[in-house]
Amino acid sequence: MKRRSARQLVRLLSDLRHAAHCSTLRAAATNRAIALASAEADEDLAAADDDNTESTRDAYRDKLFRSRS
Numbered sequence: 001m002k003r004r005s006a007r008q009l010v011r012l013l014s015d016l017r018h019a020a021h022c023s024t025l026r027a028a029a030t031n032r033a034i035a036l037a038s039a040e041a042d043e044d045l046a047a048a049d050d051d052n053t054e055s056t057r058d059a060y061r062d063k064l065f066r067s068r069s
Helices: 006-068
Strands: none
Touching: none
């Protein structure tokens, strides 16, 4: 194995630390993106439920109005 100088070892250690830090940041960003996507999906589902509830309510009111006429 090739003998390395202290400067090369320090550089190698720095590169390893940087790589570990980058992978940690990528993992955190991925987790954040997953959490945001999940929250958006929940909001979309809630909005769709609200729309369905309103359309059902409107249809019921229209039916009552037509039956009274």
